[in-house]
Every structure is written in C-alpha cells, then in structure tokens.
Ligand SMILES: Nc1ncnc2c1ncn2[C@@H]1O[C@H](COP(=O)(O)OP(=O)(O)OP(=O)(O)O)[C@@H](O)[C@H]1O
C-alpha cells in the first residue's frame with residue numbers, strides 16, 4: 001500500500017435525534033464490517049457510545065444484549081452464521097444465498113477506568129487490535145498513542161437531551177471506502 005493510500009482521510013457529520021436513530025446508525029455500520037476493523041468511539045458520559053455499539057452489534061448479526069463493559073474493560077461476542085449476500089443477476093440489491101459464513105467476533109472495550117495507556121499492553125489487548133475480529137473502543141482517546149494509523153473514529157457530542165452530533169473520520173483507504181458505503185446506505189434508508 002502506498003503512503004497516500006495509508007493517509008487517505010474522509011469525514012462525515014451526522015446529527016442523531018434519538019437513541020433509536022443512533023442505534024440505527026450503528027446498525028448500518030455493523031452491516032458493512034468484515035472483520036479486522038478498529039472503531040474508536042469518543043465523547044463524554046452519556047453521549048451514546050454504548051448505544052451506537054448496540055446497533056453495530058445487531059448489524060453484525062449478534063443477538064446478545066450489549067451493555068457497557070466498564071467493570072471488565074473488555075467483552076467478547078462470538079460471531080454468528082450469516083447468509084452470504086449475492087447480487088441477483090449481477091444487479092443490486094444483493095440477496096441472501098443459501099450458503100452461510102461465520103461473521104467476525106466483536107471485541108467491545110471500554111477504557112473509562114483506564115489510568116495508564118500501558119495497562120492496555122499489560123492486559124494483552126494489543127492482540128485484539130490486529131485480529132480478524134471487529135474492535136470497538138469506548139473512551140479511545142485515553143490511549144491515543146497506541147492506535148494503529150488506520151481506523152474509523154467516531155466523536156459523539158451532546159447537543160441537547162435527545163440530540164447528538166456524530167463526526168465520523170476515516171483514516172486509510174479501507175476505512176474511507178467503508179465510510180463512503182455507510183453514507184450511501186444511511187441516506188438510502190433515512191430518506192425513505
Ligand atoms: N440521540 C441519542 N443518541 C444516543 N443516546 C441518546 C440520544 N438521545 C438520548 N440518548 C440517551 O443517552 C444515553 C446514552 O447512554 P450510553 O450509555 O449509550 O452513553 P455512553 O457514551 O456509552 O456513556 P458512558 O461514557 O457512560 O459509557 C442513553 O440513556 C440514551 O437513551
């Protein structure tokens with residue numbers, strides 16, 4: 001990969017008007033994840049990081065209840081069998097085929113109680129960042145020096161009791177493509 005591909009960057013701003021909408025946004029992203037992605041979530045208490053992750057997990061086909069892993073730092077959700085999506089006569093939209101594959105696992109990490117970024121290394125969490133699972137990190141800015149260069153960062157801001165601003169920034173070609181597809185899918189569904 002060339003330097004310019006690694007340094008590719010793109011940004012998307014969205015306003016969510018309800019927790020259901022934030023979950024739906026998470027779901028749209030989760031549907032696109034293939035494994036190996038790193039999603040960094042930042043924002044003050046109660047801005048919706050866990051709410052977004054709940055939707056993301058649903059989009060990945062995970063049915064367990066997702067709650068904040070604050071006291072354990074990490075929770076792991078196994079992948080599930082999902083139908084392989086195939087284009088019908090080479091046209092969109094894709095349809096589920098009779099074949100199945102296993103979706104990647106989700107590693108949900110919450111660094112709220114982290115005091116020193118080095119703890120992450122001591123706990124062996126680094127292995128997860130380079131695994132074939134999906135890593136979602138709440139309070140990622142507590143360990144900003146550690147993250148691989150390519151990732152998707154989502155900053156959430158409280159705008160009112162029910163309104164949140166989300167700024168999604170993709171770094172690296174794969175994440176830029178992911179964000180572009182997410183934008184397409186999100187606008188295709190919110191306008192209906
Ligand atoms: N537009 C919105 N998006 C997300 N959550 C919303 C929204 N409007 C209201 N809420 C409420 O805000 C709260 C968000 O809580 P959540 O646990 O997801 O935040 P968090 O960022 O993970 O907090 P923490 O830093 O404590 O982990 C929930 O009670 C949710 O119902």
Ligand SMILES: [Mg+2]
Pocket residue numbers: 049050051068110138
């Ligand atoms: Mg949380």
